Amino acid sequence: MSYTPPNTGNKIIIVGGGCFGLSTAYALSLKNMYDIYVYDRQEIPAPDAASCDINKIVRMDYANDTLYMHLTVEAFHMWHQWNKERAESNLSPVFHQSGVLLLSGKDQFSDFEKSCMKTIREAGYGHYITEYKSSQEIIEAFPQFKNAVENGFNTAYLNKAGGWCNSSEAVKHIYNKCVENGVHFILGQENGCLENLEYDPASPDTVVGIKTKDKKIHYADRVVLATGSWTAGLVEMHKQVVASGQQVIHFDAPPDAGLRKSWENLPVWCGDLSNTGYYGFPINADGRMKIGKHSSGYLNPRELDGVSVPRTQVTHTTDTVPIGALREFRQFLGKFLPETSALDVSCGRVCWYSDSIDGDFVISPHPDYKNLIVATGDSGHGLKFIPIIGFKIRDIIEGIDTQYSRAWKWRNMETQDTKLDGLRADALLQRLILDEPNNEAARMATIDEFKASRPRL
Structure with missing residues (x-):
């Protein structure tokens, strides 16, 4: 299907008010x-969007x-600019340059981390890297990880350029910039919610707009689906x-003031x-510490056609995380951050x-x-690019050939060719069905099961 870029004055509808949209x-x-x-079924930031979260990693590793490494370096400049803009308005920063500490086990770096350091140094950014030569050096730099190091996570490097962003605030920040520039927003469960694409009756393969849940048709010259995990x-x-679906849990700040201060000063x-899937953040300004797992995840196939669709706390208000995932979190953290064993999990959700x-x-x-343009396939690493990704998508909409348009073009790969990124804990696909009947590990954990195990007299 040939593509014609839009002309000056054309109307462009973007469905989805998240990171890409x-x-x-x-x-x-x-x-x-x-x-x-821009159309979205909820107010921005949408509470069940992947972009609506307390934090996301901003890494160049x-x-x-190298395409994403260089794109992150480009994004760093924009993150710092956003912080300046917010400071001028007496707002808190959205980017926190805490550094990203990559710890490995078995006295050596994984192949992924070796490749990261090699590529970063060859690109001229070696000054961002601090490579620790011994377990003791890691402990001296980050005493918070003494137990982790002693339990085998004894090889590490720090990328000083990286850190984390307050993702929900970043979404609000760029939303406000859009409003200032005259972008129209149609939000709500009826008038902002996509029911289906609208096609030209005389040419059924031509998209002419969208129909929303209130049955109104909205015509446009181009439609961009930036609908994240809902796209398929x-x-x-x-x-x-x-x-x-990927699992995320939070802990509230511990009552021990010393421990709280220690966790506030953590790096990402x-x-x-690449072997365990686990990552985490320092305590944020609201006193919450997030820990997640980056894996092949869970599926939620719909009955109609078996296509996996998000199941979120907007429609399933009592959902948490699968009990099997919760038990695995506790097992891992018992070695990595054993202080969490005495703390209740304050909340958990499946991030899609x-x-x-x-x-x-x-x-x-x-x-x-x-x-019709699709802007999707975030694969769990899109939000760090929110200040810059739109410029690359704009080039694609305007038919401009770039290294990004070539890398992100439609690829027609077969299912057997599926591969996950190098940071996934299980590069082989092992996706379970979320809340699958007769599968105890896949059921949702209860709030009581979030509580720490306590000794009984």
């Missing part, structure tokens, strides 16, 4: 050439994927992306991530990725339809 709307608005509308359930994606950490078939984004004109 808002960043695209902002980049387009800077050209003052288009009439831009991508092993041999909205349009035929030929199995190039799948919605996978990765606990032998749009996992692409090969870990790269899928941002491209749709091959089956005219005037």
